[in-house]
Amino acid sequence: MSFTSEVKKQICKEPTDRNQARAQICALFQMRASMHMNFRGMSVSYQTENATIAKHLFQMLKQVYEVNPRLSVIRNMRLKKSNMYRVEIYDKASEILDDLGILTDTGIHYKPLGRLIRSDKMARAYLCGCFLASGSINDPKTANYHLEMSTTESELAQSVQHLMERYHLPAKITKRKKYEVVYLKAGDKIADFLRLCNASQALFEFEDSRIQRDFFNQMTRLDNCEVANEMKTQKAAKKQLEAIAILEANPQKVDISEKIRHVMEIRKQFPDASMNELCEEVYRAYGDIISKSGMKHRLNRIKEMAASIQEESV
Structure with missing residues (x-):
């Protein structure tokens, strides 16, 4: 299981009250749902490769709107391709979209209603829904830190960005083909997002990997610094x-x-020998106490005298 799938699984396991469930449903629908009209009237469908998310959405719809969505599996006959899970709503579809503020008399809205994200727990639930719909996080063990959520709607991307800024998450937006991608790069901010989603186990794994990587990088920098200093010392000693x-x-x-x-x-x-080691050896051999700066001065004096001899020989 990928790190992203593990995070989404943990989000789906978190219990939600009716208001949190409404906020998550709204985010899932705004990010990825499709509306259909036929002789049976309006319907809404949500399709995902993640069975846990499909089941989670199914249960929230039953919990909040007391409907019986249709859950179906679309089997992919291509080799190594995942099955697709589709949640379809026929009963109360228009009423649900109206309640969520997605479809009103003025048209389709891609910006969440203020009442759905006003409270802290509902705002968090909405961001969780956005991540469930289109989010991904690079595995901290194998890649650079990167979290993103994508949508085809610019207005929705800006809303998600502003909502993340409420929690001091400095998200940015970039364009990738037809998608608007909201992303975070800083490891500590991605950890804050996982904390916001209550994905505790994923957070511990992420932080553990981040600490190990940062420690390894610091050790590598120190090793490189020591090598550079050693080479510098050897070059100076040669001269x-x-x-x-x-x-x-x-x-x-x-x-x-x-x-x-x-x-x-x-x-x-x-x-x-380094400068400090030379000072110790001079004291050991001749009893002459000399500081590091004093040693540097004497070595510079040796080079100056040698330079003067070379100038006379020219």
């Missing part, structure tokens, strides 16, 4: 050894103090 070789080849051209000679000897003995 210092080259300068020392120039000084030793031209003893008559420069006056080298005893302290500088101590540093030269230690650098030759420990070509890979």
Whole structure:
């Protein structure tokens, strides 16, 4: 089961009262339902590949509107293609759409009624319904953090975006073919959305994966930093050894103090040592206490003297 399917399964398991159920039904219908007119009158159908969502919608319709929807399975004969589950409403279809504010005397509305999202729990239920209808989340173990919900209606996408902003979820909208896609990229905000939907088990799994990934990325950055520092140290040591070789080849051209000679000897003995390690070795060999800045100054002095000899030779 995919991570998205697991999240949707957990949302469907959450109990809903009549108001929450109405908000979810509204979102599901606005996102994905179809209306039909024939000799029997108006009907509404909702089609999904997720059997849990179809069953959840079926039960909510019975709970809120006391109707008996038709639940059917459309078997896909293509190899590895999922079956489709269709929920169809014939009785009270127009009354249900009117109650949800989807179909009124002024036409079809793709923006949720204020009374359906006014309270906190109904607004959350509406967002849950939107995610059930068209949402997806990348598995945090295998991909970048990404949550999205799509619709063909621009007005509906903007409504979903504004509703998410109520919960400090900075959703953005992009166009993908005929769809308006509302999406989140930040891992912590996707976790907040899962928390909003009460998908606790999925939230724990997501946060665990996120913590492990962030820890691994941090360790990788630290390793890269250490490698870079090591390469920098080795490059600097190579130049210092080259300068020392120039000084030793031209003893008559420069006056080298005893302290500088101590540093030269230690650098030759420990070509890979860091600045702090050189300070410790100088103290161990000569009893000379030297700070890191003092060591840096003496090494720079060695390079300056070597440079002056090279200039004289040109």
